[in-house]
Amino acid sequence: MERIIGIDLGTTNSCVAVVEGGTPQVIPNKGGYKTTPSVVAITESGRRLVGQMAKRQAITNAEHTVYASKRLIGRTWDSSEVRHCIETCPYKIVQGPHDDARIKLRGKEYSLPEISSIILQEMKLIAEEFLGEAPDKAVVTVPAYFNDNQRTATKDAGRIAGLDIVRIINEPTTAALAYGYGRDLDSTVAIYDLGGGTFDISILDIFDGVFDVLSTAGDTFLGGEDFDARIIEHLAFEFAREHRIDLRNDEMALQRLRDAAEKAKIELSSMDETEISLPFIHSKDDGEALHLQTTLSREKFEELTIDLVQRTLKICEATLQESGLTVDDIDDVILVGGMTRMPRIQKEVKDYFGAAPSKQVHPDEAVALGAAIQGAALVEGSDDVLLLDVTPHNMGIMVHGGGFEVLIEANSTIPTSHSHIFTTVRDNQTSVKIVVLQGDNDQAEKNELLGEFVLSGLRRAPAGEVEIDVTFEISADGIVSVHATDLETGKEQSITVSATSGLTEEEIEDMIAENEDYLVELKHGEELEDQRARVRKAIREIEKLIDQDSDGDEIVAQLQQRATSAIAEARDYLESRDSDALQTAGDKLEKVLQSVRAAVHSA
Amino acid sequence: MSDLDENLAPAPASDVDPRSLKTSPTAEEYFILSRLDGAITIGQLCKISGLGAEKTLQCIENLHRHGLIHLPGTSESPSANSSPPSAAANSESDASKSSNTDELADSIRDRFPGDFTNFAFDEELLEQQVELEIDFKRELLFVHQQLDQIDYYQLLGVDRDARRRRLRRAYFPMSKRYHPDRFYKKITGDFEPIIQNIFERVTAAYQTLSDRNKRAEYDAALERGRASHASLRGSTPASRRSESRENIMGDRKRNMAFKVLVQRGDKAFDKGRVALALKEYRKAFGLRPDAELALRVARRLLDEQVHLDDGISFARMAHKIDPDSPQAVALIGALYEEKGGLDDALYHYELALESAPGDPELTARISRLKQALHS
Ligand SMILES: Nc1ncnc2c1ncn2[C@@H]1O[C@H](COP(=O)(O)OP(=O)(O)OP(=O)(O)O)[C@@H](O)[C@H]1O
Ligand SMILES: [Mg+2]
Numbered sequence: 001m002e003r004i005i006g007i008d009l010g011t012t013n014s015c016v017a018v019v020e021g022g023t024p025q026v027i028p029n030k031g032g033y034k035t036t037p038s039v040v041a042i043t044e045s046g047r048r049l050v051g052q053m054a055k056r057q058a059i060t061n062a063e064h065t066v067y068a069s070k071r072l073i074g075r076t077w078d079s080s081e082v083r084h085c086i087e088t089c090p091y092k093i094v095q096g097p098h099d100d101a102r103i104k105l106r107g108k109e110y111s112l113p114e115i116s117s118i119i120l121q122e123m124k125l126i127a128e129e130f131l132g133e134a135p136d137k138a139v140v141t142v143p144a145y146f147n148d149n150q151r152t153a154t155k156d157a158g159r160i161a162g163l164d165i166v167r168i169i170n171e172p173t174t175a176a177l178a179y180g181y182g183r184d185l186d187s188t189v190a191i192y193d194l195g196g197g198t199f200d201i202s203i204l205d206i207f208d209g210v211f212d213v214l215s216t217a218g219d220t221f222l223g224g225e226d227f228d229a230r231i232i233e234h235l236a237f238e239f240a241r242e243h244r245i246d247l248r249n250d251e252m253a254l255q256r257l258r259d260a261a262e263k264a265k266i267e268l269s270s271m272d273e274t275e276i277s278l279p280f281i282h283s284k285d286d287g288e289a290l291h292l293q294t295t296l297s298r299e300k301f302e303e304l305t306i307d308l309v310q311r312t313l314k315i316c317e318a319t320l321q322e323s324g325l326t327v328d329d330i331d332d333v334i335l336v337g338g339m340t341r342m343p344r345i346q347k348e349v350k351d352y353f354g355a356a357p358s359k360q361v362h363p364d365e366a367v368a369l370g371a372a373i374q375g376a377a378l379v380e381g382s383d384d385v386l387l388l389d390v391t392p393h394n395m396g397i398m399v400h401g402g403g404f405e406v407l408i409e410a411n412s413t414i415p416t417s418h419s420h421i422f423t424t425v426r427d428n429q430t431s432v433k434i435v436v437l438q439g440d441n442d443q444a445e446k447n448e449l450l451g452e453f454v455l456s457g458l459r460r461a462p463a464g465e466v467e468i469d470v471t472f473e474i475s476a477d478g479i480v481s482v483h484a485t486d487l488e489t490g491k492e493q494s495i496t497v498s499a500t501s502g503l504t505e506e507e508i509e510d511m512i513a514e515n516e517d518y519l520v521e522l523k524h525g526e527e528l529e530d531q532r533a534r535v536r537k538a539i540r541e542i543e544k545l546i547d548q549d550s551d552g553d554e555i556v557a558q559l560q561q562r563a564t565s566a567i568a569e570a571r572d573y574l575e576s577r578d579s580d581a582l583q584t585a586g587d588k589l590e591k592v593l594q595s596v597r598a599a600v601h602s603a
Numbered sequence: 604m605s606d607l608d609e610n611l612a613p614a615p616a617s618d619v620d621p622r623s624l625k626t627s628p629t630a631e632e633y634f635i636l637s638r639l640d641g642a643i644t645i646g647q648l649c650k651i652s653g654l655g656a657e658k659t660l661q662c663i664e665n666l667h668r669h670g671l672i673h674l675p676g677t678s679e680s681p682s683a684n685s686s687p688p689s690a691a692a693n694s695e696s697d698a699s700k701s702s703n704t705d706e707l708a709d710s711i712r713d714r715f716p717g718d719f720t721n722f723a724f725d726e727e728l729l730e731q732q733v734e735l736e737i738d739f740k741r742e743l744l745f746v747h748q749q750l751d752q753i754d755y756y757q758l759l760g761v762d763r764d765a766r767r768r769r770l771r772r773a774y775f776p777m778s779k780r781y782h783p784d785r786f787y788k789k790i791t792g793d794f795e796p797i798i799q800n801i802f803e804r805v806t807a808a809y810q811t812l813s814d815r816n817k818r819a820e821y822d823a824a825l826e827r828g829r830a831s832h833a834s835l836r837g838s839t840p841a842s843r844r845s846e847s848r849e850n851i852m853g854d855r856k857r858n859m860a861f862k863v864l865v866q867r868g869d870k871a872f873d874k875g876r877v878a879l880a881l882k883e884y885r886k887a888f889g890l891r892p893d894a895e896l897a898l899r900v901a902r903r904l905l906d907e908q909v910h911l912d913d914g915i916s917f918a919r920m921a922h923k924i925d926p927d928s929p930q931a932v933a934l935i936g937a938l939y940e941e942k943g944g945l946d947d948a949l950y951h952y953e954l955a956l957e958s959a960p961g962d963p964e965l966t967a968r969i970s971r972l973k974q975a976l977h978s
Pocket of ligand 2: 011
């Protein structure tokens with residue numbers, strides 16, 4: 001049976017879900033947890049670690065452990081986000097060949113889609129163990145405010161992991177699906193999603209199984225990490241005041257601070273005060289050890305972060321306005337994302353919307369559940385659920401003088417298309433360059449570049465005479481394509497906008513191959529381990545038996561001889577990677593073992 | 604005998620015209636219909652109708668079957684329960700849903716000026732092998748071809764003073780009907796852009812009418828349009844041009860596919876994988892019967908002396924498209940000659956000479972062939 005799984009690829013945690021027999025459910029990982037940390041590490045021996053395993057070894061392997069990579073995906077090298085991460089992240093960020101950022105781990109440069117692909121691969125594995133077969137299609141969620149480059153990069157990550165991402169949908173929208181699925185609702189809801197890295201707000205109309213997104217907005221650089229950062233700053237500042245040492249320059253110390261900050265933040269959701277104790281956080285040049293020991297109150301924490309909370313409310317305000325509604329039109333507010341467990345956030349949201357937020361959905365699981373619901377709806381072609389999603393940003397082209405002409409407005413329901421007729425601006429102009437952009441600024445250069453192409457061979461004519469039709473189309477799966485047609489000659493040019501995910505087609509194919517190689521290698525390694533174990537076990541047992549005396553028995557002595565040489569031979573292969581030789585050695589040893597057993601028994 | 608609940612109070616269906624039915628109701632049925640007001644119950648009716656209980660029940664059943672009355676609590680409001688539908692409940696609600704969608708289909712047809720039964724459907728499109736019901740295919744063509752003939756209010760089937768709630772109730776079922784996601788697993792062929800087009804228009808209607816400013820603008824444009832007897836379509840440039848764009852888009856996709864297939868064919872040919880190449884060319888040809896392509900392929904097969912029979916069939920395709928051109932016929936001749944079919948070659952050369960009298964190359968070939976045949 002065809003199946004489409006749902007994956008919430010989060011900044012801090014990822015989650016996978018599936019609809020089984022009409023019921024959406026989250027699939028727990030091997031450790032029994034329903035979410036898996038979005039952390040990837042490369043060990044000294046070149047092995048990839050993902051999730052809890054990667055997170056656990058982060059302190060001792062900080063430089064080769066990547067977390068929060070979602071903040072970097074689809075960003076250009078000189079973007080402020082990349083700048084910011086270079087300053088604050090313990091792993092090494094280098095410039096990629098396409099003006100993108102790459103992460104250098106154990107001497108190898110990884111693109112961000114590759115890092116994400118490793119997480120997706122893990123989620124795929126979790127689903128495979130549960131379903132008994134490897135899923136090859138998925139609906140993956142991204143923050144509503146992700147732009148097209150970020151979405152394309154996420155899609156590429158899927159390809160590298162061998163997953164066809166049939167839909168990229170917006171996180172708050174899927175949360176709404178989880179909220180409204182199977183309920184007969186007629187209401188307008190707001191989804192407030194504050195996760196580890198991003199804030200999203202969406203307003204939806206739900207009626208008769210249709211989920212219509214009215215407007216959506218957000219900030220892709222505002223989340224739990226920023227709350228942690230405030231605590232880290234605070235602790236580092238106090239420490240510096242006392243000891244004149246900036247702990248943030250010490251990778252190991254910084255990693256410990258980071259862990260302690262998150263832990264404190266979480267504890268303060270249920271307690272008024274928390275103890276922070278980091279012994280031996282730094283050793284001075286003279287060998288003296290320094291410890292960090294302090295308490296943090298909820299009040300202080302709220303004071304340190306209140307501006308972040310207010311920033312989210314400002315965005316809510318703008319979104320409401322955009323949808324032409326007021327807080328009174330909102331029937332229900334739904335909180336999603338781990339950060340919404342912070343009591344102050346719940347209070348501020350309640351005060352703003354004038355009603356207590358709904359507790360209907362699980363803040364960590366709703367997004368993945370909704371993605372699975374959408375996946376199932378696609379496969380079944382069912383009448384129960386229809387999602388009317390929107391495009392979050394204005395899309396358009398650069399016009400004469402560097403202006404930005406919007407062709408598809410933000411919050412348009414997709415699929416959608418729009419066309420506009422442009423004319424030449426110079427006499428005898430024979431070609432026109434179409435620069436496709438996405439963003440909310442009037443000036444072209446301040447927006448995100450999605451792609452560009454040239455329409456040439458226009459008739460020589462006075463300015464303004466030749467007309468060019470430019471049509472934008474966003475398909476139901478969110479793919480943007482642009483066609484330009486010279487209305488005189490019918491000559492046309494078109495692009496599917498996907499060129500700027502940071503990877504070329506060739507690179508992606510190489511990465512797919514490399515990933516497959518890695519998996520084969522990993523599998524081979526596991527096989528070798530099994531074979532080695534078998535050889536070792538046989539050797540142990542034979543040795544146990546032939547150690548017993550031979551009693552001068554001719555046959556036994558001969559057997560001992562044979563066994564010793566077989567063992568010596570097998571030992572030669574034990575360290576090799578020659579699977580055939582190990583197999584033969586194992587077979588041989590087991591035969592010898594049988595003979596030895598027989599001899600011992602008959603003796 | 605009858606399982607009608609005596610306590611139900613049937614109501615006449617205002618949206619069905621009895622005259623439109625295939626088998627018209629009997630006078631007795633009409634009489635019963637005229638007694639119904641949604642308040643009187645079946646039990647009461649049996650007592651007062653003067654027809655006797657049995658006959659009365661029979662009439663009610665027939666009226667219901669014709670869709671002339673609504674029985675509260677039967678197929679209406681199927682999803683009133685708020686628990687998630689179980690597998691068993693599902694099939695039940697599916698049945699009632701399908702009657703809902705039939706109602707929707709009828710209602711949508713009524714919004715357009717055309718006569719559905721005598722509509723000039725594009726037969727070729729209707730026959731295209733796709734995974735859509737024939738009635739739905741008809742509906743799509745019917746709606747799509749008339750999109751520009753009605754205004755947004757008519758399209759959504761709402762009054763001029765409809766507010767947000769009413770608009771939503773009108774739009775949501777329509778969005779479900781035409782959203783491309785609903786056809787994700789289906790092969791929809793050339794209906795794909797049609798479905799998307801309808802969805803986009805319905806959505807534009809909803810979004811325009813739900814936004815105060817946009818609606819005011821639209822209403823003003825509508826008034827101007829009425830005054831000048833101009834069209835009543837949407838006011839945006841996109842919708843003004845949507846029809847021609849739709850055509851361009853279909854062609855565009857086809858052209859692109861054609862080019863890709865030809866390129867693939869060329870590549871395969873270059874690598875010596877001729878059979879594969881021919882397959883790609885044939886697919887391309889299926890998309891667009893292009894004489895030039897057929898000639899080029901035939902010529903190349905001749906030059907490289909491989910798959911001559913295929914060469915002949917490609918040259919014939921070219922000939923079919925452009926019967927007056929001597930090139931294709933001459934090429935068929937040359938291919939036969941290469942194969943050793945001298946009679947056939949001669950025949951085709953002579954045929955070609957008829958459309959290109961005095962062509963020295965052809966004349967030379969003919970005399971050479973004649974000599975060879977005589978000796
Ligand atoms: N009890 C709690 N109190 C406060 N914060 C919490 C609590 N539990 C988790 N968090 C924070 O929530 C964040 C993770 O939330 P979540 O798992 O929803 O994010 P995500 O989905 O990975 O990120 P995003 O959606 O931004 O990509 C972390 O910053 C974590 O510290
Ligand atoms: Mg999240």
